[in-house]
Amino acid sequence: MSATTAASAAANKTVKTLELDEIVVRFVGDSGDGMQLAGTQMTNTSAVFGNDVATLPDFPAEIRAPAGSLAGVSGFQINFSSHDIRTPGDQVNCLVAMNPAGLKSNIADLEPGGILLVNEDAFNKVNLQKAGYAANPLDDGSLKGFRLFRVPLDKLTTEANKGSSLTSRALGRCRNFTALGLVYWMFNRPLDETLRWIDAKFGKKPEVAEANRNALKTGYYFGETCETFIENYKVPKARITPGRYRKLTGNEALAIGLVTAARLAGKDVFYGTYPITPASDILHQLSTYKNFGVLTFQAEDEIAAMTSVIGAAFAGAIAVTGTSGPGIALKAEGIGLAVCTELPVIIINVQRGGPSTGLPTKTEQADLLQAVCGRNGECPVAVLAPNTPADCFNMAIEACRIAIEYMTPVMLLSDGYLANGAEPWRIPDEKSLPHLKVTHPAQKNGESEFLPYKRDAKLARPWALPGTPGLEHRIGGLEKEDVTGHVSYDPENHEHMVKTRAAKIAGIAKSLPKLEVLGSPQGGDLLVIGWGSTYGAITTAVERCRAQGMDVSSVHLRYLNPFQQDLGDVLKRFKRVLCPEMNLGQLSKLLRAEFLVDVKSLSKVQGKPFMVRDIVTAIESMMKGNNGR
Amino acid sequence: MSQALTQLTAKDFASDQETRWCPGCGDYSILAQVKKVLPTLDTPREKFVFVSGIGCSSRFPYYVNTYGIHSIHGRAPAVATGVKMVRPDLSVWVITGDGDALSIGGNHLLHAIRRNIDLKIVLFNNRIYGLTKGQYSPTSEMGKKTKSTPMGSVDFPLHPISVAIGAEATFVARSVDVHVKHLEDVLVRAARHKGTAFVEVYQNCNIFNDLAFEYAAGKDTRDDHTVILEHGKPLIFGKNRDKGIRLNGTAPEIVQLGGDIKEDDLLFHDERAPEPTLAYLLSRMHHPEFPEPLGVFRAVQRPTYEALANQQIATARAQHGEGTLEALFDDGETWVVN
Numbered sequence: 001m002s003a004t005t006a007a008s009a010a011a012n013k014t015v016k017t018l019e020l021d022e023i024v025v026r027f028v029g030d031s032g033d034g035m036q037l038a039g040t041q042m043t044n045t046s047a048v049f050g051n052d053v054a055t056l057p058d059f060p061a062e063i064r065a066p067a068g069s070l071a072g073v074s075g076f077q078i079n080f081s082s083h084d085i086r087t088p089g090d091q092v093n094c095l096v097a098m099n100p101a102g103l104k105s106n107i108a109d110l111e112p113g114g115i116l117l118v119n120e121d122a123f124n125k126v127n128l129q130k131a132g133y134a135a136n137p138l139d140d141g142s143l144k145g146f147r148l149f150r151v152p153l154d155k156l157t158t159e160a161n162k163g164s165s166l167t168s169r170a171l172g173r174c175r176n177f178t179a180l181g182l183v184y185w186m187f188n189r190p191l192d193e194t195l196r197w198i199d200a201k202f203g204k205k206p207e208v209a210e211a212n213r214n215a216l217k218t219g220y221y222f223g224e225t226c227e228t229f230i231e232n233y234k235v236p237k238a239r240i241t242p243g244r245y246r247k248l249t250g251n252e253a254l255a256i257g258l259v260t261a262a263r264l265a266g267k268d269v270f271y272g273t274y275p276i277t278p279a280s281d282i283l284h285q286l287s288t289y290k291n292f293g294v295l296t297f298q299a300e301d302e303i304a305a306m307t308s309v310i311g312a313a314f315a316g317a318i319a320v321t322g323t324s325g326p327g328i329a330l331k332a333e334g335i336g337l338a339v340c341t342e343l344p345v346i347i348i349n350v351q352r353g354g355p356s357t358g359l360p361t362k363t364e365q366a367d368l369l370q371a372v373c374g375r376n377g378e379c380p381v382a383v384l385a386p387n388t389p390a391d392c393f394n395m396a397i398e399a400c401r402i403a404i405e406y407m408t409p410v411m412l413l414s415d416g417y418l419a420n421g422a423e424p425w426r427i428p429d430e431k432s433l434p435h436l437k438v439t440h441p442a443q444k445n446g447e448s449e450f451l452p453y454k455r456d457a458k459l460a461r462p463w464a465l466p467g468t469p470g471l472e473h474r475i476g477g478l479e480k481e482d483v484t485g486h487v488s489y490d491p492e493n494h495e496h497m498v499k500t501r502a503a504k505i506a507g508i509a510k511s512l513p514k515l516e517v518l519g520s521p522q523g524g525d526l527l528v529i530g531w532g533s534t535y536g537a538i539t540t541a542v543e544r545c546r547a548q549g550m551d552v553s554s555v556h557l558r559y560l561n562p563f564q565q566d567l568g569d570v571l572k573r574f575k576r577v578l579c580p581e582m583n584l585g586q587l588s589k590l591l592r593a594e595f596l597v598d599v600k601s602l603s604k605v606q607g608k609p610f611m612v613r614d615i616v617t618a619i620e621s622m623m624k625g626n627n628g629r
Numbered sequence: 630m631s632q633a634l635t636q637l638t639a640k641d642f643a644s645d646q647e648t649r650w651c652p653g654c655g656d657y658s659i660l661a662q663v664k665k666v667l668p669t670l671d672t673p674r675e676k677f678v679f680v681s682g683i684g685c686s687s688r689f690p691y692y693v694n695t696y697g698i699h700s701i702h703g704r705a706p707a708v709a710t711g712v713k714m715v716r717p718d719l720s721v722w723v724i725t726g727d728g729d730a731l732s733i734g735g736n737h738l739l740h741a742i743r744r745n746i747d748l749k750i751v752l753f754n755n756r757i758y759g760l761t762k763g764q765y766s767p768t769s770e771m772g773k774k775t776k777s778t779p780m781g782s783v784d785f786p787l788h789p790i791s792v793a794i795g796a797e798a799t800f801v802a803r804s805v806d807v808h809v810k811h812l813e814d815v816l817v818r819a820a821r822h823k824g825t826a827f828v829e830v831y832q833n834c835n836i837f838n839d840l841a842f843e844y845a846a847g848k849d850t851r852d853d854h855t856v857i858l859e860h861g862k863p864l865i866f867g868k869n870r871d872k873g874i875r876l877n878g879t880a881p882e883i884v885q886l887g888g889d890i891k892e893d894d895l896l897f898h899d900e901r902a903p904e905p906t907l908a909y910l911l912s913r914m915h916h917p918e919f920p921e922p923l924g925v926f927r928a929v930q931r932p933t934y935e936a937l938a939n940q941q942i943a944t945a946r947a948q949h950g951e952g953t954l955e956a957l958f959d960d961g962e963t964w965v966v967n
Contacts, residue, residue: 242965311708466676
């Protein structure tokens with residue numbers, strides 16, 4: 001069945017369908033309630049339907065925190081629209097709360113008059129108490145500012161499966177699909193996509209598949225028939241660039257990007273890593289690509305992960321390690337060795353809240369200075385940052401390009417928001433992808449010997465592979481003489497090598513594209529500058545402010561070391577510069593140091609991405625200050 | 630061009646670098662034996678990779694003219710793992726010391742061994758930190774007086790062979806720097822073993838811990854204080870080969886041969902025993918109570934990590950075909966926007 005036929009079959013009551021541009025729905029419940037699954041299904045369905053989508057999963061670090069507790073609340077927010085969107089949305093239009101704890105910790109984000117669907121079966125004394133409610137909020141009038149719909153999700157799910165051989169506990173686990181079915185009715189989503197998924201997922205357990213199908217349909221029919229629902233909504237397809245699309249999270253895009261880069265370079269991926277949230281999904285994904293020649297190595301620790309990658313690069317692989325901030329701290333010495341041996345390795349940091357173990361499942365951008373400066377000695381590496389989940393694909397390829405061309409470690413800074421957030425990805429034409437040229441010498445480059453540190457025009461040294469006769473050589477972490485690579489403690493040579501390594505990284509800038517300024521490239525009152533995952537919020541905020549006539553522009557950095565060559569010029573064309581970051585001002589510090597520009601920092605360090613309105617407010621305040629001068 | 634294997638000699642493996650160990654260091658002998666062994670292994674020179682960590686022993690790769698990485702402290706087994714996984718055709722050697730392998734790098738050593746990745750790990754044990762000028766090491770005896778322990782160390786030492794056996798090693802052996810022929814034989818055995826080969830070499834640091842292994846190295850003392858392990862043979866030792874090791878219950882004891890006690894009463898070595906019990910028992914025989922065993926403690930066969938990992942790739946390719954970008958991109962749910 002499809003939504004269209006279901007809607008036309010709606011009898012006995014008149015349902016008004018309103019058309020909207022954009023809807024933000026958030027599912028919240030216990031971490032065992034299947035909220036991530038419901039959200040993912042809603043995302044897939046909306047994407048396949050043709051909307052643009054952006055998502056924000058939000059889950060606790062504990063796998064199963066005590067049921068019903070505030071600490072155990074897991075959420076998934078999805079924004080789907082008929083136009084191009086870049087964020088999961090500031091305000092929630094429809095909140096689906098599976099229990100009192102979910103309601104309590106999320107109600108503040110629901111817009112006034114917003115739709116509130118609650119599982120009234122879960123609002124019992126015990127759950128209310130666990131959530132810290134003295135009285136039942138469904139009855140005490142505290143929710144009167146919202147359109148509250150009390151739905152007996154447990155009862156509906158059980159009744160839909162009368163006669164099922166499943167235990168009541170197993171049936172209970174289907175209630176997320178009952179809720180999803182109702183949401184599908186509410187927003188005119190077709191059921192086909194999720195029904196197909198259920199069949200594929202539970203093909204071997206027909207009774208589980210049946211129960212989930214029943215739950216989904218029951219939720220849908222409940223919307224259709226229950227008299228309290230007299231209005232639903234539709235969001236037309238978005239006008240997006242034609243092509244074949246697929247939904248990707250940032251971690252998926254990284255994995256696919258790495259395999260693609262290896263193919264483009266005619267090589268295989270070696271991924272050495274140690275499990276850590278929120279980076280582990282990259283390992284999971286890559287370990288399914290064995291028929292692409294991908295070797296995954298789950299090392300004994302972060303240090304082994306890093307150093308195994310150095311060995312793999314020496315042996316000729318596209319060598320990659322992935323981790324989060326605490327892992328980078330452990331890898332620092334190994335990164336230093338990769339800098340000194342000048343081997344091409346990719347280091348992915350899916351940043352999370354710090355310091356120390358910090359907030360394992362929450363997003364942050366506080367590892368920028370660690371990436372740029374966090375090693376002993378003068379130890380430069382290239383640092384890149386994708387700006388959307390799908391951009392992780394592009395930047396994975398770009399990281400490989402730079403690593404190979406310049407024989408250097410490259411750090412790729414993703415974050416929890418990009419890693420788990422999803423968006424449609426237009427599948428690229430293979431011909432449009434860059435060719436990554438790799439050369440391994442077969443002949444000596446000196447008169448009678450091989451010179452491992454004889455450099456090319458880009459200051460890169462040759463990548464000679466073991467097994468090549470006549471090119472036997474030794475590399476290591478001791479300072480070496482330029483050209484020959486022999487161990488050298490000579491003072492002049494050391495300074496020369498330090499400067500050469502720095503110049504090599506700085507020289508990467510020559511290969512980078514020009515900055516794209518959104519707004520007024522010629523300059524103006526205010527430039528908003530950001531990096532990485534804040535792209536969506538910043539761009540949306542700047543577009544809104546420009547629509548109101550403000551002279552504000554933005555530029556977004558995907559290259560943090562080195563910066564693009566025209567960055568200094570761009571900064572100087574604006575009277576004021578605002579830099580929103582999910583840290584205490586790390587990029588602004590670098591910009592001030594590098595360009596002597598009075599950058600104003602806008603900080604948010606809550607484990608949550610910026611809202612568009614956070615940035616709009618800051619822009620408005622800056623503009624007032626400017627006008628007041 | 631690859632040199633014809635038969636032409637290679639120890640000289641071909643000498644690098645142009647000046648060797649910078651202290652005069653009289655045991656490392657020279659080990660280097661000489663390795664250079665003697667390499668040409669005999671039917672492997673072209675360019676297929677050897679020597680990986681080391683930090684410490685005196687870890688300068689080793691600079692002195693052999695093969696591919697090499699002088700890595701960072703303790704991490705050589707992990708670096709070598711990356712090399713070997715990507716290039717199983719290479720002969721990959723790890724040169725390490727007691728501090729490098731058992732202190733800062735203990736974790737990597739354990740895990741390399743348990744995976745049975747085909748690395749040749751040679752641990753130069755001198756029971757001291759040499760490069761940092763004389764602090765006690767994890768193999769130093771209890772009560773060791775050093776610069777960092779003026780009143781004597783208060784930690785119990787690790788025994789490398791016991792550690793390796795505990796980590797499920799498939800090949801474990803011990804030799805002495807100055808037992809030139811024995812060391813050469815042990816290195817050849819290690820090189821020919823398929824899987825992790827762990828070799829402890831007693832090595833004299835004549836500067837900071839001189840004569841630490843004199844009982845096992847000295848011409849006058851070694852016969853009475855070591856016992857040479859030979860597969861299938863009884864444990865006999867002593868200048869006059871008149872003493873043996875017998876099992877008393879589960880404990881070894883020294884017995885005098887002749888009289889009532891015959892060779893058949895002695896403990897017979899079985900390096901191929903599926904269970905490591907005997908090898909472990911031998912690893913617990915310490916000076917001065919016992920003669921210390923030299924030779925191969927354990928040599929069993931088990932699939933190697935790099936072979937299994939690469940086999941999975943071959944299997945996946947056989948099952949799903951060689952991956953293509955088209956298949957990579959179109960995987961999962963896709964839709965078309967017109």
